Amino acid sequence: MVEETVVEQTWRGMLERRPEARRGEPAVVEAAYAEPRLRALFPFPSHGALSFHRNTQFPWSNDLPFIVGDAQSCIVYAPLGVPERVLGESLTPHEAAALVVAHLPPDCGPAFDGPWPPPESSTD
Template sequence: MAEETVVEKTWRGILDKLPGARRGEPAVIEAAYAETRLRALFPFPSHGALTLHRNTEFPWSNDLPFIVGDAQECIVYAPLHASERVLGESLTPREAAALVVAHLPDDCGPAFEGPWPPPSHLTD
């Protein structure tokens, strides 16, 4: 059996509410985890938002859409550098997760271990 990656351990810790794991809105976390492409990214719930990153250590990539919300209503925001700020609002967690997937760059995922930017051998 293969050893868990940092991304897999992080998702498991959040989903299973293990000691030391970050906490987020369960419905949003579960909806994001249900999406295969999002499950391959590093999850970082904080302050009512679920950000996803292409890497596992600070500094984060911060170049992907993210979700803010709860079980009833979510907003999907574009990355900070994007001209269009809100990608969708009044969404269910599942709709929000699907919208994030729809706005991921084609070359996105799985997350690599380490800080941003990616090692040169990953960008060649």
Template sequence: MSTETVVEKTWRMLLERHPEARRGNPEVIKAASAEPRLRQLFPFPSHGCLHFHRNTDFPWSNDLPRIASGEKAYLVYAARDAELLGEVATPQEAAALVVAHLPSDCGAAVDGPWRGLLSP
């Protein structure tokens, strides 16, 4: 018998559009879930964006890029909206751009609150 991790369950519920899951752009969620490095992070749709975290509970890591759904494009922002990393035409390109900007030490999300040291 296998047990789903919090990350696996959250991705599954988002992809299935489960009634108890947060709402987000289904195309962005599907494209991001197809990227193995993103699939191991905790997905968090909020305010028209898909955020990725290194942990599964508040306080969040907040140090990874996010995808914003625009009217005709997808925008990828650096952590904490520091800068626009790119504007692309498809959710697949947006997901790939996030992967390209993940820190080298970014691995699977840890259960619980973020305890890492983040720069201001």
């Protein structure tokens, strides 16, 4: 049997609403999970937002768009430091997840196990 990665375990715990899992808005979590590129990232729900990280341990990458909202209406924000912070508003959870994917860097994912920044690649 193949062992689950930290990312897979985290998503599963959130989707199954396990007591030890962080709590996110179910409709937003499900919509994000439906997007393969987001499913490969580390999900982190907190204070009404669902953020995505390139790594699985603190400190987080914090360089990707994130979703704030519920089943009725979502806003997608660019990461801190981006002049135009609001990328979209009054979106369904699925529209919000698709907008996050559209704004991911091309080299984004899957998340690696460990803290940010990424480990140095070895040069041979």
